[in-house]
Amino acid sequence: MMDKRTLLKLVVLAFGASILLLVFGYTSGPKIVDEHTxxxxxxxxxSTLDPAKSSTSPEATVQLQLFDGLVRLDDKGEPEAALAKSWTVSDDGTRYTFHLRPNLKWSNGEPLTAHDFEYAWKRTLDPSTGADSAYMLYVLKNGEAFNNEKADRDDVGVEAIDDDTLVVTLEQPTAYFLKLLASHGYYPVNKKVVEANENWANDAETLVSNxxxxxxxxxxxxxxxxxxxxxxxxxxxxxxxxxxxxxxxxxxxxxxxxxxxxxxxxxxxxxxxxxxxxxxxxxHIGPMLGNYYYLFNVKAEPFTNPDVRKAFSMVINRKEIVKNIVKGGKEEAYAFVPYGMLESNGTEDFRETGSYLVYEDVEQAKELIKEAGYDENHPLPPITILYNTSEMHKAIAEAIQATWHKAFGADVRLQNQETKVFLANREAGKYQVARASWVADYGDPQNFLEVFSAEDNDSQYHNEDYNELIAQIRSTPDGARRDALMHKAEQMIFDESLVMPLYFTTQPxxxxxxxxxxxxxxxxxxxxxxxxx
Known part of the structure; x- marks a missing residue:
């Protein structure tokens, strides 16, 4: 028979164990949950919480809780002072001087200084980092040149002149620069932590934030x-x-x-x-500047032919997909840049000013497929749609599968993968057609258009004329001319039929x-x- 002393010990041990489970969980590491959690x-x-290397909206959402930049967006989407208490701008709009708040610290208690910003930004641009966010820093003087190994690290337009002062020089005046500073690509990182462990941002025990x-x-x-x-x-x-x-x-x-x-x-x-x-x-429906689309691998048959890509896009009934599958306040997309961003005049919406760039016409699409050399005697090769695991992604893929089979008799197969694997394969070009989405890093149409100018863009598309157009957009101070160039760039995306837009996103x-x-x-x-x- 168990005596009272033994029973008391067991009760105490059980109580202690329950507290440990509350604090540390079973296998999840430290955990504290109460009614206010x-x-x-x-x-x-x-995949990572490294501000330089992250690329998805969920990653950015986590980082928003863990990091702060020089500024932070308020509930109206406007930048407000964060780690920078104030700043001044030169008359020509190309030189910003930021004054940091005193006594800033990292989560581990170490001092956070202007030098951490300089280190972080140059690390993101360093080609050896392989940062997905590098393009976001191309507005910096020699930022793109350094990333493309055409300039040195010291040439980049960011310098901590002391612990509390950061001087930033831009390639040209950039109206949206302060909004850009709130994005994850501009967060500071702790040099000592980063250089001690290349996987520092993949584990709670090693991640240091601010x-x-x-x-x-x-x-x-x-x-x-x-x-x-x-x-x-x-x-x-x-x-x-x-x-x-x-x-x-x-x-x-x-x-x-x-x-x-x-x-x-x-x-x-x-x-x-x-x-x-x-x-x-x-x-509830929250805002989101973004789009949901299918991406064609321009190096994979049969999508090496732009007319085939165009035909496959033309047979999709976007209204039906939005109405029956997506819902949630979404709006069907017939272009790439979503609604919600103004032209330089500050009154006209970029999307409303631009025309439809995709049209739905099943019969014309069938003719394009025939002209491309495909018929009953020469059928299209089997086609696989790649998507990451999700009920909605699957439902959309099944609808598109049925549509392509009905329109062209195509043998369409579906392949779903866990997100990390999916993203890696899409980036490596190991697909024919893949679902994709883009949520703005900052509120300017340029952010969407730059998707296809990156050297390693997922569509495997490389066009020097398009890249030159993007370079002009970045360097053009005249607002009206810049608007026109951006509309021209978006038209080029559809002249080449690089994407099959489906809908513009919201956040239900x-x-x-x-x-x-x-x-x-x-x-x-x-x-x-x-x-x-």
Whole structure:
């Protein structure tokens, strides 16, 4: 028979174990959850949280909680002072002098200085880094030249003249530069941490940041746990002390977590549930400057022929896809640059000024396929649509599969992959057709047009005339001429039929109403800096 002393020991051990499970979880690393913890379901496992190397919207959403730049976007999408307390601009608009706040610190307590910005930006541009974000820094003097090994590191237009002062020189006046500074490509990084471990941004134990929160634990493909960063410059404005973010690529799983009381908010609920959720007051629509499209590999048959690419795009009924599959306030896309960005006159929307660049015509599409040499005796080769795992991606791919088979008799197959593998294969050109999306890094049409000018763009497209056009857009100070050049560049994308646009994005999300004072940026990221439960 168990005596009272032994029983008491077991009770104490059990209680201690329960506390440990509360704090450290089972396998997820450190974890603290209480009734005030913000529980947001992340829709995708981040490949990395390195500001230079990240490339997806979910990664940027995580980074928004962990990092701060010189400025931060407010709830209206306008830049406000963050690590920079003030700045001045030269009369010609090409030289910015930023004055940092005093006593800035990293999450590990080390001093954060202007030198960290200089190091981070030059590291992103260094060709040996292989940074996906490098193009975002091409506005810096010699930024593109350094990235293309045509200039030296010291030639780049960023210099910390002391710990508190950063001087930035641009190639030419850039009206959206301050907005650009709020994007992840311009976050500072800790040199000592980065150089000590090349995988520093892939684990909670090694990741050092400077934002409202810091990463306490990261169970890959499971969950992320955050705590308030006591070393944050604006810590007094951060109300929430803990956040728990489960990770799931499954829309149904994310919704179940919220409706089952295990989470507070999730994005992209299943289409089949949206009407029910809207009637219950749980569905909300956030802003997002972005598009959803299919990408053709221009080096893979049969898509080496631009007329074939055009034909495959012409048979798609975008209205039906949006109405029956996507929903969530989306709008069908007949061009690449979305609505919501103004021309230089400050009044006209770029998209509204531009014309439709894609037309739907099944009979003409069939003629183009015949002219390309494909018929009953010479059928199209088998075609595989590559997409990353998601109910919606699958549903869209199945609709397109059926459409292409009906229109052309094409043998269309579907292949889904986990996101990390999918992104790697798409970047390497190991596909024929692949789903893609682009969410703006900053609110200017140029950000969308530059997708096809990068040397390693996923469509495997390289055109010196197009690259030259993008270079002119970057260097043209005259607003009206720059608008015209951007419209010309977008037209070239469709003259070559590089993409098959489907719809312009919004950010539908489900909230149980317990989180207060958060907001969605125009870039489709939720900011929990001042949020609370």
């Amino acid at each position: 913000i529980r947001y379901v992340l829709e995708q496992e981040p 934002g409202p929160f810091k990463l306490l634990g990261w169970q890959h493909n499971g969950e992320m746990n955050f705590v308030k960063n006591e070393n944050y410059w604006d810590a007094d404005e951060v109300v929430t002390k803990t956040m728990n973010w489960p990770i799931s690529e499954s829309q149904s799983t994310r919704l179940t977590l919220v409706e089952g009381g295990e989470a507070d908010m999730m994005v992209e609920p299943p289409v089949a549930d949206q009407q029910r959720l809207e009637e219950a007051g749980l569905l 999300y489900v909230s149980n109403g317990t989180i207060q004072n958060y907001f969605w940026t125009v870039l489709g990221q939720v900011d929990f800096k001042k949020a609370y439960k």
